[in-house]
Amino acid sequence: MYLLVFAVVFLIVFYVWYKGSYWHRRGVPGPRGWPIVGNIIEHFLGKKTLGQVYLDIYRKYEDYPFVGIFKANTPCLLVRDPELSHRILVKDFKFFQNNEIQVNKEVDVLFGHNPFVLRGKEWKDTRQMLTPGLTSGRLKHIFPLISNVAKRFVEYIENHPTATTDGIETRLLTKRFTLDNVAKTAFGIDGKAFDSYDKLSDFMELADSFLTPGSSHAIILQLGQVFPSLLNMFSIKIISQNVEDKIIAIISDVKKYRETHNDVYKDYLQFLIDLAKEHKFTDTDVTAHASTFFLDGYFTSSLILTFNLLCLAQNPEYQQKIREEIKETEEKNKGEIPYEALPEMVWLDACFYESFRKYPMIEMLMKLCTEPYEYTCEDPDLKNMTMKFKKGDHIIIPYGMLCQDPKYFKDPEKYYPERMMEKDGALNKLFFPFGNGPRICIGQRLGILQIKLGLVYLIKNFEITTSPKLQQPISYCAFNFMNEVQGGVWLKYKKI
Numbered sequence: 001m002y003l004l005v006f007a008v009v010f011l012i013v014f015y016v017w018y019k020g021s022y023w024h025r026r027g028v029p030g031p032r033g034w035p036i037v038g039n040i041i042e043h044f045l046g047k048k049t050l051g052q053v054y055l056d057i058y059r060k061y062e063d064y065p066f067v068g069i070f071k072a073n074t075p076c077l078l079v080r081d082p083e084l085s086h087r088i089l090v091k092d093f094k095f096f097q098n099n100e101i102q103v104n105k106e107v108d109v110l111f112g113h114n115p116f117v118l119r120g121k122e123w124k125d126t127r128q129m130l131t132p133g134l135t136s137g138r139l140k141h142i143f144p145l146i147s148n149v150a151k152r153f154v155e156y157i158e159n160h161p162t163a164t165t166d167g168i169e170t171r172l173l174t175k176r177f178t179l180d181n182v183a184k185t186a187f188g189i190d191g192k193a194f195d196s197y198d199k200l201s202d203f204m205e206l207a208d209s210f211l212t213p214g215s216s217h218a219i220i221l222q223l224g225q226v227f228p229s230l231l232n233m234f235s236i237k238i239i240s241q242n243v244e245d246k247i248i249a250i251i252s253d254v255k256k257y258r259e260t261h262n263d264v265y266k267d268y269l270q271f272l273i274d275l276a277k278e279h280k281f282t283d284t285d286v287t288a289h290a291s292t293f294f295l296d297g298y299f300t301s302s303l304i305l306t307f308n309l310l311c312l313a314q315n316p317e318y319q320q321k322i323r324e325e326i327k328e329t330e331e332k333n334k335g336e337i338p339y340e341a342l343p344e345m346v347w348l349d350a351c352f353y354e355s356f357r358k359y360p361m362i363e364m365l366m367k368l369c370t371e372p373y374e375y376t377c378e379d380p381d382l383k384n385m386t387m388k389f390k391k392g393d394h395i396i397i398p399y400g401m402l403c404q405d406p407k408y409f410k411d412p413e414k415y416y417p418e419r420m421m422e423k424d425g426a427l428n429k430l431f432f433p434f435g436n437g438p439r440i441c442i443g444q445r446l447g448i449l450q451i452k453l454g455l456v457y458l459i460k461n462f463e464i465t466t467s468p469k470l471q472q473p474i475s476y477c478a479f480n481f482m483n484e485v486q487g488g489v490w491l492k493y494k495k496i
């Protein structure tokens with residue numbers, strides 16, 4: 001009996017030691033991992049986001065090009081050397097083609113068609129097929145639709161009962177704007193997001209169930225992030241059947257309407273309907289691709305717009321610089337801000353990217369090694385070490401951590417848009433808010449367009465300040481895929 005107990009205890013201890021020493025056995029430095037929780041106990045306890053836990057480790061190992069850590073029971077390599085990140089995303093992408101998250105397309109029909117979760121040839125073909133729907137030429141047609149939504153956005157704030165008193169919770173406010181944009185441009189319907197001050201329209205309710213902190217979708221997505229094989233292993237759907245059915249029904253109705261009316265449409269849905277004829281898609285396929293636009297276009301852009309407004313409310317001198325730039329641009333363009341003028345607005349551009357840096361939407365990109373690869377660090381500031389990647393290795397690209405590293409961004413806590421005006425300031429090896437390389441965000445032009453247009457309309461019409469209801473310094477909700485502000489972002493809007 002004693003022998004049996006001893007053998008069991010020995011096996012458990014050996015197992016714990018063996019699992020926990022995984023990276024040491026591969027010659028990679030890093031903290032020891034504990035059973036089940038790995039190195040992310042603070043995340044499980046709700047004290048920190050996953051990104052904040054990684055940031056602590058990133059800072060602790062400042063001389064190393066990479067660190068071996070454990071995300072619960074999954075060993076992951078936290079890359080610190082920006083050159084290695086660049087090689088993984090861009091130069092040597094063929095060795096690291098897949099994102100970590102895996103979704104069963106048969107089970108999760110809508111999310112499963114998103115290029116972000118697709119792999120191999122299917123990813124390549126889908127991406128190639130969808131990209132022409134988001135070119136600059138197509139966006140020019142979408143521009144007037146978004147401008148109209150932006151006008152309603154302004155009216156909504158003008159009449160908002162608490163705009164100048166308690167302020168408006170701006171995370172929800174910006175979601176109203178991007179939801180109406182997405183409803184119009186991807187679904188061809190009116191999202192009715194600005195119809196009420198306290199209630200959500202049906203479409204908004206549907207959309208808000210995705211990814212909103214605490215919602216079942218958000219929790220499942222977060223679980224999928226911590227335990228990457230879980231979704232696939234147990235055939236768990238991120239988008240519930242109920243939501244899926246409703247979205248499919250909306251698209252089928254719009255499609256039927258268009259088939260019986262001869263009007264000309266130039267939106268993204270029409271691009272998909274035309275594509276469907278060529279590729280013999282079902283309604284479900286069309287809906288799935290429209291949902292990619294919906295999921296990726298609605299949530300991300302509203303979050304970035306919120307952070308932009310927060311930064312400008314905290315730094316009114318930059319708000320004023322953008323206001324003057326809007327005036328100058330309008331004077332040159334007969335009182336209008338045309339599509340072509342947006343990229344030329346240098347203060348708008350610098351403030352946009354600096355907000356992105358100061359408040360990263362996500363802390364990291366998760367990648368998988370798809371073919372063995374070897375890398376030797378040659379940065380004189382980091383240890384001269386070699387990493388031998390194996391197929392299946394999980395990799396953390398520390399996008400948000402680089403943004404907060406004083407080695408690369410002086411006084412990272414400071415909001416200083418001028419840094420983005422310096423040569424190569426905005427997009428480079430250290431700063432890649434839309435990812436980089438062959439998997440770079442396909443919707444970045446649309447994201448930039450709707451955020452900048454929203455900013456132009458709001459800054460032109462309102463003086464934006466922080467409300468006493470805003471909890472400062474801000475903190476993030478621990479259990480969320482993206483960085484969501486705890487307690488909301490309360491800002492005041494005074495009509496100019």
Ligand code: HEM
Pocket residue numbers: 089099114115116117127134292293294296297298300301304361365433434435436437438439440441442443444446447448451
């Ligand atoms: C400001 C808004 C946005 C931000 C910050 C953003 C950011 C990102 C990031 C960081 C990635 C991962 C890139 C990588 O793995 O290297 C990504 C991928 C993607 N984004 Fe966006 N995005 C935004 C808006 C949009 C919009 C509006 C759409 C669609 C209309 C979109 C569609 C996608 C798709 C389909 C992918 C997957 C690409 C692939 O794996 O091939 N995004 N985005």
